[in-house]
Amino acid sequence: FLNTGAPGLAVPPPAGYPGGLPVGYYSPQQPYAFPSYQLPGGIHPIQYQPGKYHMPNQPVPITWMPGPALMPNCPPGLEYLTQLDNIHVLQHFEPLEMMTSFETNNRYDIKNNLDQMVYIVTEDTDDFRNAYRTLRPFVLRVTDFMGREIMTMQRPFRCTCCCLCCPSSRQELEVQCPPGVTIGFVAEHWNLCRAVYSLQSEKRENVMRVRGPCSTYGCGSDSVFEVKSLDGMSNIGSIIRKWNGLLSAMGDADHFEIHFPLDLDVKMKAMIFGACFLIDFMYFERSPPQNSSR
Structure with missing residues (x-):
């Protein structure tokens, strides 16, 4: 029995x-x-x-990363990032998108080098998901081990019918921590041959730049986005989209590694973290197999 x-x-x-x-x-x-x-x-x-x-x-x-102690002058929930110099962003594989034309909300596991969970990121986009596909505006909610929403990332809709050099067509991501309190923006810059972004403070002052490769569609190799100082002379960190073989080529199951200095300001770590998701949606998010192409 x-x-x-x-x-x-x-x-x-x-x-x-x-x-x-x-x-x-x-x-x-x-x-x-x-x-x-x-x-x-x-x-x-x-x-x-x-x-x-x-x-x-x-x-x-x-297995979750042990909860750190509360820290002064640190937005609640970002204490984890003060202990890390790199994190892994692992997107969930969605078989439904491969078999149908239905676009599902993205989900990500955020882990450290010990394979311990740090955050869970879920997309909250219902109205525009299947209408705009990879160009859709979205809201990403970052939760900790207690299910608390400690960070929100919002991408507004930007029309791409205008000239590419027009500011109204450039993509942007707002990072809030805690939700409702803006700590910065990730803003796209027009460039003829590569991805270029600026990481801005809550006052929209440029703080750092992200510079991507000339080709983000490389097959069989990693795609490296360098985080640099404003003058471009100092390397601060990197956002690396890892090549995972056929899983990378056929399905939405991206794996990113984010590197930054251990002593970097925790808000700037959060901004680099946010830039990873805008890069994913713009360059590596695949629409379901319809009559569409990337």
């Missing part, structure tokens, strides 16, 4: 974070109960070993 065992004990959240874990997630320290089955007429039970069999109706455990 099935014996479900004792339920796992709840694990309190790290210091500085009230409340509990988001619904559907487990702390890596939380114990699990595994069903046991009695042999006919026997004494010794047979147990499923952890990690060997998938347990029905149980979500796969997610």
